[in-house]
Every structure is written in structure tokens, then in C-alpha cells.
Amino acid sequence: MKTWIRHHFYAMHIAIRRLLATPFSSLTNIAVIALVLALPLLASSILVSMEPVARNVSVNPAITLFMKAEVPLAETRELGEQLQQENQAYIEKLEVIDKNDALAGLRASESWSNALKVLPRNPLPNSIVVTIKATNDQASKAQELAQAWSSLPNVDTVQFDSAWVQKLDAILSFTRGVLLLLAIGVAVVVVGTVFNTVRMQALVQREEIAVARLVGATESFVRRPFLYLGALTGLVAGVLSLLLTTFGLASLNGAIARLSQSYGTDFVIRLPDVTWLATAIVLVMIVAALAAQWSMTRHSRF
Template structure:
């Protein structure tokens, strides 16, 4: 166990020395990886920040059921109770509006009072306003409920505008696809950068590697410093990317705060949780270490 630990500490020491021994090359590689990694981090920050806003907007889509002329207020209330009992998991709130009360509310408005005075009778229908719960908020389920309720014999007109929900979900889906493509691009750039860097190091240190093999060094012992070199590069680039993303979001939030406050909706971009960021950095380290192992395996046989 002590030997294993000593070998790994030695490999980490050698990797750190190589990283610091070529500051310009190391800094260039780290900056390239960090800048590219910043893009998916910013995209994920936008996605993470918009999803709660989307849920708050689409969590309570309302469906309005307007009764036909022959449906009385008593029957409207019975229908409302029936829908509440049958779809209790899908309905958040339900409100029955008497057409007489609705007419009085309109007459209280100065802009409508004069126009309503000339009408011989109340043109408004009884209505049921249903606010859907979280379970029924997804577009497909909400549309299924709207389609089913529109077939009720008491219902004359059903109003449910789902186009804006579909557009919002399409935008979020597009961001997820872009995030996936950016992640794939980051992985490709990390592999390419680390592969070429380790290849050059293996060629420069070919004599050192040859002597190490002559005195009995195993292939694992030879490769281990290069693997840690890739992992340390990925770790440093990941931490720098998080810092750059934080600074960028800070600047964006200063601008977006003015815009969101004008609409009365507090909103700001935030990075994903720390556990998600730690997992991202760990994946970058694993990809970098794998690329380093691949490179040193291909270019250290001489």
C-alpha cells in the first residue's frame, strides 16, 4: 500500500513539475479548454435559470369552459363538482362564474357600462375556470383534458391557448440540444489538446522513458505521470471555466435585472448546483486523463 501510494505521489509530483515547467504551453492549453468549457456552462446556466420560470408560467395553465344557453347555474355547479371529483389530481383550482355576477362586474367598469345598457338580455354564459395542477401542466396532458372537456354536452366553447406553452417547451428543448452539442465539442477539443500535448512531451522525454524501461520501470509507471498531467490540466481548466462563467453571469445579471424588474418578474442567471459543477469538472479530468493515456500509449513505443 505504501509503495502504491508513493508511486502515485511521485507521478503527481512529476505531472505538476511538467505542467509548471512549460508555463506558456500549459497556460495556452488550459485557456483553450476553459474558454470552450465556459460555453456549455453558460448554456446550462440559462437552462437551469429558465426552467423554474417556465414552470411558474406553465404550472397554472387555465382552461375556460363556457356553458351553452340551456345550461343553468345549478347544472354548471354540478358539472364543476363532477370534474373536480374525476380529475382531482389534475385540477389545482376550480371556479364557477355565474353569468349574472360576470355581467355586474362588467357594468362596474366605465368602459363597458354604457355598451351593456343597450343589451336586452345578458349575453354572457355561465362558465367554469379550471387551473391545472403540476401533474397536468405538460402540454400533451393539458391538451388531452381540454379535448375531453370540449366534448361535454353542456360546454359550448372551450378556451385554452397552448401555443405559448409549446413555444416555451420548444425553446427549452432547443437549449438542451445545443447544450449536448457543446458538451460533445468540449470533449473533442479536450481530447485533441491533451493528445497533442502529451504526444509532444512523450517525444521530448523519449530518452528518459527509455532509461526508465531499462532499469525495470513498468508501463504503468511510465504512463502514470502523463495521466496525472492530463487530469491536472482538466482540473485547472474546469476551475477556470467556472470562474469565467461566474464573472460572465455577473455582468449579464446586472443588465437583465433592469429588464426583469420592468416586467415585475425577478429573474437572474445562476450556475447549476455545486454537485453538478463538480461532476462536470470530474468528467473533464477523466476525458483528459483518457486522452493522455491514449497518446502516451501510441507515442512512447520507441
């Protein structure tokens, strides 16, 4: 166990020494990875900061069931309870609206009060307003429920505007696609940069590697410093990308603060939580170490 730990400490020491031996090249590679990694970090920060704002806006689709004129309020409530029980997994909220309460609300409005005075009776039906839960298949499920409920015997009309739900679904899919492309781009840059760095290091150190093999060094012992070289490059690049993103957000928040204050709000873009950031850095380190392993497998056969 002590020997294993000593070998790993030796490999890390060699990796740090090789990074410091070529400061300009190392700094250039780290800066390239950090700049590319800052893009998904910035996009994630914007999405995380927009989430509380999105909660204040009703984005879940609502289906309104207008009952037939002769259906009393008691039967409307029974139907509401039935729908709630049968579709509990998809219903966020269900509200039964009394036609008398709806008419009173319209009469309270100045634009409708005069027009409603000439009506001999209440023309409004009892209704049920159903809010659908946010799920991956939200739009399709809401459309399916609206079509099924429109055939109920006591229901006269079902009102559901699916166009904006489909647009929202498309926007969310587009956002997820952009983040996926950014993540793939970061992975490609990390792999390419670390691969070439390790390849050059292996060529420069080819005589040292050959001597180590002659004296009995195993392939794991020879390749381990290069793996640490890749992982350390990913670690430093990840930390640098956090600093760059923090500096960029500080400048961006200054302009956003002036704009949001003019609208009487207080909006600030912030970084994701520490767990998310730590996971992102660890993933970059793993990808960089795998790229180093791949490079050594291909370019250390001499």
C-alpha cells in the same frame, strides 16, 4: 495500501512537474479549454437567473370549458370535481366560475358597463378553467384533454389556444439542444487538447518510459502520471473558466442593472449552485483523464 498511495502521490508529483516544465504550452491548453467551458457556464447562468422571472409569468396552458346555458352552477361544480379526480396527474389548478360573478366583473369594467346595462338577462354561461401542469408532453396532453372535454354532453365550447404552447415547447427544445451542442463542443475540445498534449509529452518522455519498462515498471505505473496530467489540466481549466465567467457576469450585470432599473426591476445574472459547478468540473476532469488514457494507449507503444 501504502505502496498504492505512494505510487499515486508520485504520479501526481510527476504530472505537476511536467505541467510546470512547459508553462507556455500548459497555459495555452488550459486557456483554450477554459474559454470553451465558459460558454455553457454563461448560458447556464442566464437560464438559472431567468427561472425566477419565468415563475412570475403563467406559462402553463389553460383550458376553458363553457357550459351550456341551461346547465346550473351545481352541475358545473360536479363536473369540475369529476375532471379533477380523473385527471389529477395533469391538472395544476381547476376553478369553477359562476356566470353571475363573471358578469359582475365585466360590469366593473368601464369599457363594458354601459353595454351590459341594455341586456335583459345574463348571457354568460358557467365555466370551468383548468390549468395544466408543466410536463415534457404538456402541449400534446393539453390538446388531447381539450379534444376529449369538447365532447362532454353539458359542455358547449372548449377554448384552448395551443399555438403559443407549441411555440414555448419549441423554444424549450431549442434551448436544450443548444446546451447539448455546447456540452459536446466542450468535450471535443477537451479531448482534442489533452490528447495532443499527452501525445507530445509521451514522445518527449519516450526514453524515460523505455528505461522504466526495462527496470520492470508496469503499464499502469507508466501511464498514471499522464492520467493525472489530463485530470489536473481539466481541474485548472474548470477553475479558470469559473473565474472568467464570474468576471464576464460582473461586467454584464453592470449594463443589465442600468437597463432593469429603468423598468423598475432588479435583475441579476448569477452562477448556478455550487453542486452544479462542482459536478461540471469533475466531468471535465474525467473527460480529460479518459482522453489522456486514449492518447497513451495509441502513442506509447515504443
